[in-house]
Amino acid sequence: MEANITSIEFSQGELLIKGKTNVELEPSASFWLRKRDEEFETYEWKQYPVRAAFREHGFELKCAAQDLGFVMDRNLEDKAVWDFFLYQNNRYIPLKMEGGVSVPNQSFPVLHPLYKVWPYVAKTKGLSLYVVQVKMKALLVKEQFNNGVYEVEVDLKAGSAVPFHHFKTCLVLRRREQMGFFEYYEEKTVNVHYKNNLFTVSVDLRRLFNDDELKDEEICWDLFIGLIDGPNMIYLPISQTNKIQECTTDYVLNDLYKVKPLFTHDIKSLYIRPITIHAQLVECKVQDNLVRFKGTYHSNEMEDPTFENGQLHFVLKKRTHLNKQIAFTIERVEKVMVNQRQFNGSFDIAHLLGEEHIKDNDVWDMFIRFSANNQRVDSHLSPDFSLNFNVPYETFRSNPQFLVKPYVNVKRKFSVLVRDAKRAPRPVMVAVIGSCYCRSAFNSTSYFNPDYKEYYNCVYTQFHSSVISLMSQPVPLDQSKMENLNDKQKEFIKCDFDKKVFERLSLANPEYVLIDFFADAARNLIKINDQSYISNSHILAETALEQELITSNENIISHKNNEQYFELWKEAADQFIDRILTIIPQERIILNLGGFNDRYYDAEGKVVLFREYRQQIIRRNNYLWDRLNQYFISKLPKLKIIDLRTRNFIGHYNHPLGLSPAHYESDYYKEFLKELNDILFKDLIVNRK
Structure with missing residues (x-):
């Protein structure tokens, strides 16, 4: 069955609807309106209170303002939609608009001073009544805070004449359920005064908020002007005007709490928070x-x-x-x-x-x-x-x-x-052959990853050693020349000299090996002879050993000729690959592609470029580093990769190891661990299959 509207006219405040059906209408037919509630997909039905005129295949319906009071009877909202239906033989048939028929752009005479009712056509081409609140604003024109007393003046504006002073009004403070969640389950009301076309209120916040209500949490109470209309409360959020000078300081509410008036999402709020007390454990x-x-x-x-x-x-x-x-x-x-x-x-x-x-x-x-x-x-x-x-x-x-x-x-x-106890994870054993690009992710201080030991055990580290050095012949070491180093630093130097990286790696028995080529991309080599090389790391530079080993410029292999360096490195890399694959399969080798950053955050949070003389070195080193990575990947196509180069991480002035193009902001190391977690999770899924 179909019910189509053939014409609509608005005359003297009445809407005259004419239409036709494709079946014969019975005397018991009637018209109904259905209120939508799309949030809960439920509906409220009302029979139109005035009998319509029915002919054999046609109908006429007059909608007058006095007959539509039921759309205002209760639970008024900002807006509501009522759809027209024809009811016959236990069926509700929506009234549809025929092609070419339009709805007059006119509202019904006043049914309620705060609402208007418009006929309109929905997307489904059905006829509906649109009930909408008159556009109203509550504008803050003045506020002050003095000795716990908060005073405001509010001006109410409307798109059409609204007799605000005829309504009982109040200031309503509504408590947000969460700071960013504008849901309200609790409210407080305060009487207001109407004077000189303004609503004024003065409230002692110390009395308004009981101590029991301050539960060690930051909360926002949003401010509204409430218009009381019978059983309904219409909430008008207090918004900002350009003329108002905001209170920008925290005010003392009581011994342990402060309050600050502020605007959030264009709503005036009272932000209440506990004072900050720092409690630290020393033992x-x-x-x-x-x-x-x-x-x-x-x-x-x-x-x-x-x-x-x-x-x-x-x-x-x-x-x-x-x-x-x-x-x-x-x-x-x-x-x-x-x-x-x-x-x-x-x-x-x-x-x-x-x-x-x-x-x-x-x-x-x-x-x-x-x-x-x-x-x-x-x-x-x-x-x-x-x-x-x-x-x-x-x-x-x-x-x-x-x-x-x-x-x-x-x-x-x-x-x-x-x-x-049965599900507690055994930390994954990892080894690092590289630098802080990999190793700093396994650092439990707050800048890096405080809880990494819950999931990982770094069982071995070969630190700041070039692949060329590791694959060369051992060099005698005079340990008395390292007295100024700590035990860890001494061990790193010892490993670079004795070249027993693979013996130590095998004994550590890691499940994964993480590698980066920082030392090869940035640090010089010291050539002892044709068979032996030493990594000129920053740790070695702190000892008397460095000057003894560097006998002339000829035994320094620098990055001034990276083509020569790359050829020497490829030969060593091939040997390195052969040896490491005897200990761990390439599927368990993870290469951090690394790279130097050219900028950093300063103490004020501004992004600052490193000086120009370092920019050229950064570009040169990154170019070589990419070549090293590409060669290594070509030889081990099944290895895993961590690549954070496109994530826009930069350096930070307050890095625990110092400001450097090789040292990144804190989130870099946390993201590195997330990437590692993803790799291990994917391996777990594959192994389960």
Whole structure:
């Protein structure tokens, strides 16, 4: 059955609809309107209250303003759509527009001072009523904050005349469920005054927000003018005008919280946050699930950040996620002793979590809670710069099926990790033949990858050695000339001299070998004789050995003639490949393509180019490095590759090893580990098949 509209006329506030059907209409036929609710795919039906005129195959329907009150009866929204249907024989038939028929661009006379109703044609060519709120704005024209009292003046504007002063109005503060999630489940209302065509309000925020509502989290309360219309509240977000001078400072709300008025997404908000208190551990010892710790605290936002016993507690919070943001659902609390901004305490993991339903990969974050006058602030514990913390897993006493350990997470904060004893990963054993391009990814300081030891064990490193040197004959070493080096540096020099890289690699028995050619692309070689070479690394340059080995310019092989260098390197690379394949298959060799960056972030976050004299060296070295990579890949077509050259990573002035074209921003090393994870995951899938 079809019901088509043949004409529509708007006259004296009435909409006259004429149409035809392809079947005979019965006397019981009627017209209905259906309100769409596309979010939940549910509908609300209303029978049109006025009888229509039906002929054998035609109909006439008059829509007058007084008959459409039901579209305003309850649950008013910004907008709503009601679709017309003809009802007959238990079927709803949508009214469709015939070709050439148009809808008058005219709204019905006023049904409600804040809404208009328009007839319109939907995409389906069906006739609908579009109920839309009159365009209104609540514009902030003045604000000030004084001794906890927040005062605002708001001007209400509308696209047509709206008698705002006839409505009961209020200021509505609506609490965002999350900082970036504009969903509201809680609100507060404050009376406003209408004066000189402006709505004014003054509210003491210290009284408005009870201490119990400040739950150690940053929150936003968005500001609206509420127009109360019977059972309905119409919310007009308070937006900004160009004339307003914003409050740009944080104001003290109470002992432990601050408030700042701001605009976010064109809505005036009150941003409330706990003051920042830094709590750091200088000592942390773990034995049989018992954690003993000592720490200090300080705050730049308190005149006298001194707390007494009873005001500090240790808190362990179970981490979860809501809408991709970290949230905490459960907490366990222990007392802490305080003495002049220092604290100490202990907690038993088995005791605190003994009655919890724990599972693999549960994370509990460690906090110190500061309390004052029924207010509280929780500070996520971090390690002091001097504390190098890394402990093994222990069996969870309350449930031996699990392992537990405190650790420092990627944000350099303390947490407790729970692992299923049967599923806890054995770290993958990797070896590095190369430089910081590979090795720095396996560094547990915060700039690099603090938790890498959960997944990887770097069992061997051959550092800053040229392939040419490694494949040459051994050179005697006078170790007394290395007294200024630490043990690791001495070992690196020793390995470059004795050339026993493959013996050590075989004993380490890695599952993967990571290689980069930094030393070949950038560092000079020292030629001892036709059979022996030494890598002129920056470590060797710190010793008296270098000057003894360099007898003249003739025994320095530099990069001034890279064609000569490349020919010598290819011969050594072929030997290197033959030897390493006797230890590990090429599918388990991972080549980091590497490359030098030509710019860096300075202390102000600006991107700065390295000086021009270094740019030419960078281009020259990158050109050679690419040639080395290509040759190596051509010989080992099944090796794996990590290539971060196109990711736009650059250097950083605050790199722990110093500013250099070879040292990258922190995210480079984290991304390197992600790439390595992907390679291992793909290998796991292939092996499972």
